[in-house]
Amino acid sequence: MQPIILSAQCLGLFPIVGITEKTTSALQFRWFSLRTVLSVTVMTSAFLVAIAELRRIARTGVNFSNIINPYFFADTAIIVGLLIRLGRRWEHLMVQVENVERILLKPCYNLRQVHLKRNCWLAAGTWLILATAEHFFATTSFVNDQRMESLRCNWTYTNAIENYARRNYAYVFNLPWMPYNIPVLLYLRYVTFSVTLAWTYQDVILIVVCIYMNTRYRQFFTRIEVAASVDRPPPAESFWGEIRYHYIALSDLLQSMNYELSALVINSCSNNIFLVCYILLHSLGPKQSTLSFTYFWFAVCFFVGRTCTVMLTAAKFDRTLKRALQVVHRIPNEGWCDELNRYYHHLRIEKVSLSGKRFFYLTRRTAFGMFSVIFTIEIVMIKYSKMARNSGVPADCSTLAFSQD
Secondary structure, three states: OHHHHHHHHHOOOOOOEOOOOOOHHHOEOOOOOHHHHHHHHHHHHHHHHHHHHHHHHHHHOOOOOOOHHHHHHHHHHHHHHHHHHHHHHHHHHHHHHHHHHHHHOOHHHOOOOOOHHHHHHHHHHHHHHHHHHHHHHHHHHHHHHHHHHHHHHOOOOOOHHHHHHHHHOHHHHOOOOOOOOHHHHHHHHHHHHHHHHHHHHHHHHHHHHHHHHHHHHHHHHHHHHHHOOOOOOOOOHHHHHHHHHHHHHHHHHHHHHHHHHHHHHHHHHHHHHHHHHHHHHOOOOOOOOHHHHHHHHHHHHHHHHHHHHHHHHHHHHHHHHHHHHHHHHOOOHHHOOHHHHHHHHHHHHOOOOOEOOOOOEOOHHHHHHHHHHHHHHHHHHHHHHHHOOOOOOOOOOOOHHHHOO
16 A cells, blocks of 8 residues: 555655555654655645635625535645544554464465455545546536636636636735745645545545455454354364454454544544535536536535445444354354353454444444434535525625635
């Protein structure tokens, strides 16, 4: 996964030193490294843009259409901060992963072919490519809508790039001490692209972690399933002692993952709920062009698909654990021993799943609960949008939203 992490670092995300090295001892987090400075700069810039957007909508009025911009920059700044926090603990996590790998890469656990690397690459690569496509599709659609508005309102301009900059970044280029210039525009575009990808990188990290942990759990339980099959004599107590020791190492890794990723889990779930509700709220509104219509439904499929992928990938833990319990239940009475009892006790009491600070766990039940929450919030948003229908909507051909800040 080195190329994916390195690509994130080019965008000011996940500032870890030593990613290209082959040993976990080379992984370090340094506050004064170039990667960390870039991350803090992107995070600070996103917060400042969020404040500027709040000032803008304070003039124009608030509605569910224009609230997305300050929310977007504020939430993505939080994500960048959470990735910095995760980076500080990454070396500790990778040491635990290395210990688990020493156990699960033994021949006794490689009883079936495992496509872990391929599955992680496929999931991460697919969603990052789609996220990049969605960002450029959104920019193209927005520019096209502005061009059509300019034609309709008879607005003339000599420099299309300057017009784009002054309309979309009015909170910067309308400042008395900040004239329009290309370097600042490129930096603003870089920050926008970075924080846009941060939304998807957050979910990609959760997806990859779930794929990795679920694959290792399945490898572990497959060994037990083969050893405890009905056509073989019951395993000896020493076997179950080794199994319990290995299971504790795997469980400790999951608990560490839970502790370090729980803030990302909460932010991901709340963010995905809001985005799905927001985009569904605008599904019935008129679109200015065929390009806008096409982009909108592409975005619907992208956000809903990404949300479902996170939830369904995390929910696989449930089925894996139930299969493990079924294997233990099939062991005859004469095969039971103290070590097996201890292992069975661990299986029953442990919650094998990612959680959001233990307020909730990512299971299939949670996934269906999220859909009911989306339905409830959507009703509230529809009701409020009708009450505030004329709030925050500039008159046709008005320059209020971008003329000054």
